[in-house]
Amino acid sequence: MDWSLTILNLVLVIGFYEGFHGYLYFRSKGVKKEGKIEIRVLNINEENAIALNSLFFRNVVVFLSDKINERILRHEEGHINQFNYIYLFMIAVAALLPINTLLAIPAILIGRIMLWKMERDADLYAYSKYNVKFESDAERPKSKIDRIKAWLFDSHPPDWVRTKEEYYEKKNSLIKLFIQDLFS
Numbered sequence: 368m369d370w371s372l373t374i375l376n377l378v379l380v381i382g383f384y385e386g387f388h389g390y391l392y393f394r395s396k397g398v399k400k401e402g403k404i405e406i407r408v409l410n411i412n413e414e415n416a417i418a419l420n421s422l423f424f425r426n427v428v429v430f431l432s433d434k435i436n437e438r439i440l441r442h443e444e445g446h447i448n449q450f451n452y453i454y455l456f457m458i459a460v461a462a463l464l465p466i467n468t469l470l471a472i473p474a475i476l477i478g479r480i481m482l483w484k485m486e487r488d489a490d491l492y493a494y495s496k497y498n499v500k501f502e503s504d505a506e507r508p509k510s511k512i513d514r515i516k517a518w519l520f521d522s523h524p525p526d527w528v529r530t531k532e533e534y535y536e537k538k539n540s541l542i543k544l545f546i547q548d549l550f551s
């Protein structure tokens with residue numbers, strides 16, 4: 368077997384991921400340290416943040432505005448404290464993809480579910496440790512197509528799902544919440 372494509376894929380995935388985290392780290396400005404977490408600001412006027420939890424950039428939260436939101440910080444702290452299994456999954460897929468390109472089809476589905484779970488785990492961490500729930504006034508679209516698009520094309524479960532009480536009950540799986548959202 369020719370390993371060159373596998374090595375190229377690994378270099379691309381690791382290089383892109385670490386490069387993106389490096390870009391965020393070096394373009395942002397450190398403002399404070401809270402325990403083991405370094406808080407930085409990259410003011411691009413978006414009320415959001417990104418947890419840097421990679422090989423070279425760890426325990427850093429970069430806010431995308433100059434306003435540090437405690438709710439967002441607690442969610443991102445959840446990411447800092449969890450194993451970054453989506454990064455490991457991307458590395459595994461990059462290594463295995465040259466063996467069989469049909470792996471891309473289930474990999475996309477598995478990756479999507481892993482991303483939802485990672486985001487929900489961060490929400491559950493913020494809720495269980497700080498009693499912080501996601502807040503939004505986003506309304507649930509009437510159209511099933513719009514709801515499916517929201518589930519598929521955002522890194523988090525949809526806002527209207529994240530504000531529900533049952534979202535914060537561990538016994539309710541994301542698949543169950545997804546099906547309820549589509550068929551209720």
